[in-house]
Amino acid sequence: MLLEIKDLHASIGDKEILKGINLTIKPGEVHAIMGPNGAGKSTLSSVLAGNPAFTVTKGEALFNGKDLLKMSPEERSWEGMFLGFQYPVEIPGVSMVNFMRAAVNEHRKYKGEEPMSASDFLKLMREKRAVVELDNKLANRSVNEGFSGGEKKRNEIFQMAMLEPKLSILDETDSGLDIDALRVVSEGVNKLKSQDNATIVITHYQRLLDYIRPEFIHVLYKGRIVKSGGPELALELEERGYDWIREEND
Amino acid sequence: MYKQYIELYGQTADTICGHSCSVMNARRNEALERLAKAQENIAPATDGPMSENIPLPVGKTFGPEKYAHTDIDALLAPDYGLNLNRLKLDVNPYDVFHCDVPNMSTLLYFLVNDQYYDNPRDNSQSLPEGVFVGGMLEFAARFPEVAAKYYDKLASEHEDGVIALNTVLAQDGFVLYVPENIKVEKPIQLINVLQGDVPFMVNRRLMVIIENGAQAKLLVCDHNLSPAQFLATQVTEVFVGENAFFDIYELEENSVYTNRIASTLIRQAAHSNVMSNGITLTNGVTRNNYYVKLEGEGAETHVSGMAIADGDQHVDNYSFIEHAAPYCVSNELFKYVLNEGARGSFAGRILVREGAVKTEAYQSNKNLCMTDEARMWTRPELEIYCDDVKCSHGATVGQLDQQAIFYMRARGVTEKEAKMLMMFAFMADVIEQVRLEPLKDRLRQLVEKRFRGDLAKCRGCTDCGSL
Numbered sequence: 001m002l003l004e005i006k007d008l009h010a011s012i013g014d015k016e017i018l019k020g021i022n023l024t025i026k027p028g029e030v031h032a033i034m035g036p037n038g039a040g041k042s043t044l045s046s047v048l049a050g051n052p053a054f055t056v057t058k059g060e061a062l063f064n065g066k067d068l069l070k071m072s073p074e075e076r077s078w079e080g081m082f083l084g085f086q087y088p089v090e091i092p093g094v095s096m097v098n099f100m101r102a103a104v105n106e107h108r109k110y111k112g113e114e115p116m117s118a119s120d121f122l123k124l125m126r127e128k129r130a131v132v133e134l135d136n137k138l139a140n141r142s143v144n145e146g147f148s149g150g151e152k153k154r155n156e157i158f159q160m161a162m163l164e165p166k167l168s169i170l171d172e173t174d175s176g177l178d179i180d181a182l183r184v185v186s187e188g189v190n191k192l193k194s195q196d197n198a199t200i201v202i203t204h205y206q207r208l209l210d211y212i213r214p215e216f217i218h219v220l221y222k223g224r225i226v227k228s229g230g231p232e233l234a235l236e237l238e239e240r241g242y243d244w245i246r247e248e249n250d
Numbered sequence: 251m252y253k254q255y256i257e258l259y260g261q262t263a264d265t266i267c268g269h270s271c272s273v274m275n276a277r278r279n280e281a282l283e284r285l286a287k288a289q290e291n292i293a294p295a296t297d298g299p300m301s302e303n304i305p306l307p308v309g310k311t312f313g314p315e316k317y318a319h320t321d322i323d324a325l326l327a328p329d330y331g332l333n334l335n336r337l338k339l340d341v342n343p344y345d346v347f348h349c350d351v352p353n354m355s356t357l358l359y360f361l362v363n364d365q366y367y368d369n370p371r372d373n374s375q376s377l378p379e380g381v382f383v384g385g386m387l388e389f390a391a392r393f394p395e396v397a398a399k400y401y402d403k404l405a406s407e408h409e410d411g412v413i414a415l416n417t418v419l420a421q422d423g424f425v426l427y428v429p430e431n432i433k434v435e436k437p438i439q440l441i442n443v444l445q446g447d448v449p450f451m452v453n454r455r456l457m458v459i460i461e462n463g464a465q466a467k468l469l470v471c472d473h474n475l476s477p478a479q480f481l482a483t484q485v486t487e488v489f490v491g492e493n494a495f496f497d498i499y500e501l502e503e504n505s506v507y508t509n510r511i512a513s514t515l516i517r518q519a520a521h522s523n524v525m526s527n528g529i530t531l532t533n534g535v536t537r538n539n540y541y542v543k544l545e546g547e548g549a550e551t552h553v554s555g556m557a558i559a560d561g562d563q564h565v566d567n568y569s570f571i572e573h574a575a576p577y578c579v580s581n582e583l584f585k586y587v588l589n590e591g592a593r594g595s596f597a598g599r600i601l602v603r604e605g606a607v608k609t610e611a612y613q614s615n616k617n618l619c620m621t622d623e624a625r626m627w628t629r630p631e632l633e634i635y636c637d638d639v640k641c642s643h644g645a646t647v648g649q650l651d652q653q654a655i656f657y658m659r660a661r662g663v664t665e666k667e668a669k670m671l672m673m674f675a676f677m678a679d680v681i682e683q684v685r686l687e688p689l690k691d692r693l694r695q696l697v698e699k700r701f702r703g704d705l706a707k708c709r710g711c712t713d714c715g716s717l
Contacts, residue, residue: 053656073659074664
């Protein structure tokens with residue numbers, strides 16, 4: 001079992017947003033989490049990545065059999081967790097190269113490996129850039145600064161390729177992408193898929209799921225997973241919208 | 251607060267004058283009067299005569315507040331020793347320091363406490379003919395007219411008591427003189443070394459004369475050899491002629507027991523170009539004043555600085571840029587990172603005089619307070635008496651972006667390293683200003699070392715040795 005979430009509750013300030021999430025993910029699986037705005041989708045991804053803005057009030061989460069909730073965000077990353085941000089953060093003055101080198105070398109250190117040589121590192125950058133057709137110019141710039149919306153999302157998948165995570169959570173990676181960028185990003189995700197890793201795709205829309213084909217669809221509503229099913233559930237949501245979910249659950 | 255120094259001078263005038271030169275001695279009495287006046291007006295009165303023709307709101311924004319955040323009184327109060335008899339230290343700085351910036355060879359000079367250290371190496375071979383670099387006493391002997399023409403010319407315009415105090419007590423100093431149309435290729439490096447066993451005061455005097463069409467770069471480094479309590483006053487007068495270029499970089503790596511009150515006074519003629527960059531890495535209490543007077547058309551000046559402070563460190567930069575001629579450009583950039591209980595202050599005044607059309611004056615001061623205890627005061631002051639100018643100013647005080655830290659941590663970068671990357675990035679544009687590539691590289695290393703805590707205490711020669 002890669003990830004096991006049991007009765008997870010989380011709040012920001014006094015406001016409880018997650019009200020008992022249960023979810024199990026095995027290596028090789030692709031899951032989609034869908035749901036209307038404000039359902040708690042981004043909160044779930046933030047909580048799993050360890051964003052200190054949220055407080056877990058109840059429940060547990062095991063990642064590789066270890067207590068995920070006790071780990072710092074960086075430890076989660078070293079253990080193989082990756083969050084593709086809905087809004088990637090701009091970090092003026094910090095170059096992509098320095099940022100990624102620091103990240104890759106911390107991961108190696110965790111595994112007991114030596115830091116990468118400068119030339120090996122640049123080779124790795126080149127190789128992984130190709131996965132999402134990320135321009136060399138962007139790789140030399142400050143992190144996300146002055147990137148277009150599409151470039152930011154590509155940059156997320158590039159970082160995912162660099163770090164080779166076991167579990168990738170892609171938070172609305174499709175929003176704001178035109179058709180071409182959507183194709184590039186999804187192809188990138190598909191190339192990185194293997195029997196050993198798993199992906200959670202968070203989205204509003206069916207169109208991403210045409211490219212990345214998840215076997216499991218979950219509907220998140222008011223902080224709970226209210227429905228789970230196969231790909232046909234996504235198609236039903238596409239056709240009928242979320243009103244019937246609201247009616248069933250309110 | 252100046253009283254004890256006025257009395258001291260009364261008792262020791264003969265000794266001081268006896269060890270100095272007539273050019274310096276000729277200016278002492280007038281400075282003494284200014285000092286006495288400063289004593290009377292305690293809570294120093296104005297920013298000096300540069301603004302005397304212009305009616306200003308008295309006492310509220312200007313005047314006493316000039317030193318609002320640095321307690322000069324406390325700095326001057328201790329009973330310091332002074333090296334009045336010019337006793338030589340038994341240290342040869344040329345043996346102790348090996349100060350070559352990698353890939354940059356500089357011509358090296360020393361002021362040991364406030365005394366010029368006779369250079370056992372003869373640098374003059376590496377200098378173009380006619381250029382003088384060396385001690386004030388030798389300069390006054392070899393170029394008496396030039397020395398008399400420039401010495402105290404700018405300093406005497408100021409009512410600031412500390413500047414007057416320096417003129418009264420300074421016995422020696424350092425001079426860089428570049429005659430017309432000569433370019434000094436090699437950067438000149440002056441190292442201020444402090445050594446002493448008791449609380450000690452030094453009064454350093456620097457004079458830079460870059461004549462029309464000439465060019466030079468000066469790097470000044472401050473170091474301690476011993477952790478005694480020091481107060482260093484420093485007055486640097488800089489005269490830059492038409493079409494002349496001059497860079498001055500100051501790097502302070504003192505012990506936390508060293509306090510410094512420095513004034514850099516710059517006068518620029520038409521189409522001259524000056525870069526000044528003051529970097530405070532370790533210190534006790536530091537106050538730097540920058541007065542830049544753009545007198546000739548089309549002059550350009552860049553005044554930047556950074557401070558990295560923690561513990562009980564205190565860094566205060568004050569700048570006053572006077573646009574007195576048309577088509578001049580000034581660009582100011584000061585950045586601070588304050589940790590623990592450190593305090594910082596920046597006040598930047600820009601005065602655009604009537605007739606200074608097409609002035610471009612930009613000022614930016616950005617600061618990070620890393621703890622709840624750190625304090626920053628910042629205050630821009632723009633006075634514009636001319637239409638048709640472009641001026642801007644901006645000041646920010648804030649913390650590191652938590653979102654960005656989380657973003658980096660989510661990629662496996664530790665919190666400490668994420669902060670390090672961001673603090674380093676924050677300072678990058680100040681380093682980018684430097685117009686000496688090898689110095690830029692060296693500064694990047696020093697700043698990173700400072701942030702990593704490797705420079706928390708000045709290790710004197712070991713740091714400088716690697717420079």
